[in-house]
Amino acid sequence: MVEPAHLAARRQHPDRRWWRPDWTARVALIPALIITIVCFYGFIVWTFIISLTRSRLLPVYNFTGFDQYARLFANERWWTSMQNLAIHGCLFIGGCVVIGYGLAILIDRGVRGEGLFRTMFMMPLSMSFIVTGVIWQWVMNPTLGLQEAVRDLGWVTFEFNWIVRQDRSIYTLAIAGIWQQVGLCMALFLAGLRNVDPNIWKASRVDGIPVWRVYLHIITPMMRTVFFTVFILMSAIVMKAFDLVVALTGGGPGFSSDLPARFVVDHILNRQELGMGAAGAFVLLCTVLAVISPYIYFELRKARGAH
């Protein structure tokens, strides 16, 4: 093996340590580090501090303990939005994984016109959540969308009015969200499937194992890292889901399809409830950490153990 140039250089000049490339790399990282510490961790701390005050329009520092949290937890809309986050999170991530993986397998089986299908499923991804929301709002609106169209065709009892029903509106978010993101998941899974050693397929054919069992018991466990990537990406999208709700349902009817991110933005910007908004943001952060960190920890430990 050829020795990398910088290692060779270091051996020749052991005293000129400040010139070492990894040193300069570290220096170059300092701005990014500062930005991360200040803008990320710094503002998390600041948000927490604000949540302990009675700030309304402007940040003020008269502390009231956990008063804002008490108000938050007494708020019906907050609990609805947290419950919605759980429902939406499960449906959206689950839907993206299952449908995305399914599509990837179908394409991997060698359908004709693979390129066409890939493009078709990836297309929605090029649209923003706002556009996605507006399109689906039209499609699902009972008086001008799908329901009306089907009724006009003659099936007059056809009903698809989830978007105007308080008990169903949250599911419309998952429909629109999955429609948009499933292409990305499919692409990731497809990339994973293409990396599978062809010899595995040859061996399984020799052994006469049915295709579905190969996918279920051999390929899927091999795709663990891809599942992990998809899960993390989709979780991030769920947590910050804001624009989709705004465009699709506006949180309604009532506040039945509200999500915590929208609750927080609404209270900080529209209602001058800076303190309560900050409390909401902090609770959201803690919830997310509580749910996601065990999984990340588990996965990373396993990955490290495998080496």
Add this chain to the structure above:
Amino acid sequence: MTRFTKVAGLTALLLAGASASSLNAQTAEVLHWWTSGGEQAAIAEIRKGYEARGGEWIDTPIAGGSAARAAAVNRMLGGDPATVFQFAIGEQLRELADQGLLADVENVAAGQGWDDKLPPLIMQAAKHDGKYIAAPINIHGENWMFYNGAALEKAGVSVPKSWPEFIETAQKLQDAGIIPIGLGGQPWQERILFNSVMLGVAGRDFYARAYSTLDEDLLMSDTMLKVFETFAALKPFVDEGSPGRRWNEATAMMIDGRAAFHFMGDWAKGEIIAAGIEPGSSVGCVFAPAEDLAYIMTVDVFAFSNIDTDAARAAQEKMAGVMFDPDVQIAFNQKKGSIPARMDIPNDSFDDCAQYAIKTIQDPNTHLVSTGLFGVPSSVSGAIDDTISNFWNSADMTPEQGRDSFRQAIANAK
């Protein structure tokens, strides 16, 4: 010419130029959220008035009320405030004043006699420590009931005078295949309907007391239960597509006769005029059914940043003067669809609906606040919208539960 005179002459010229420009440079940056066609035409009237008096206007429009308010506050905190900015009067503006971020325009107000010319409710809301911190330019009314005359005729009904009558009328309209209420299904629009019902069922004194005191006994009273019962009785008269609908789509439904009634603020007149109809003709405007004559008011104001330069102060005072000028208020409000904030302006140049509103508000007892932007703290305002919208869209909440969640949300937000 000696060198000295040359230099002296040049200096004098420069000085003269400098002082002239500092006299004339009443440059005002105006931050506002009026970006739609009719709104732009309206604010252009203020601009015209300001420029006619020698001021220079820098326009900073930001779409969306809450985005514009946030931008105004952020710029103030960042040390680069807009000279004049549109805002909502009430608690938020007082909070800015408490922090010393606002300038007052008391000199101009005293000179023009604002105290005698503004409705008392608006006068109080525009003051902080006895000084005016905001210049009110107009009054919008929110308890209007617009109706399509042809649709009513088709069903053989007339304009109802009370809520029980309204429900009977609505039933007949529905039987005739007309949507009785064209309702935009966003929380604030549902709240406008609710407040009109509350005024009609509970009366204006109750309305005024309930929203000014937010008293728990009033909110839990039998009267309030009746309000919720009446409100709930209206649910069947709205079409399925209402949730999420924007207000102008709902106005359009009423204009083209798909819907008979439409409850909205007087800005809906803009849509009616744009459809080529004179408000008060085939599309009529009356107050929502109520025994007491009353006007639920919301008001547009401009506030002034605390900028400590003579030029900025001069610009702000000039602007306040322009905004209160009778001719500017007339021209502005005809474009905006509202009525002047000044009560002393002759009303013959306005449309029928506006003339009726101007006549109504001559009696101070008719003045009520909207809970939208200035009547109650914004946290309470939001809580009201939340619970009203939740109740309206719920399939199984009883009026008792509605009243209870209303009281609780207000108590929690206070």
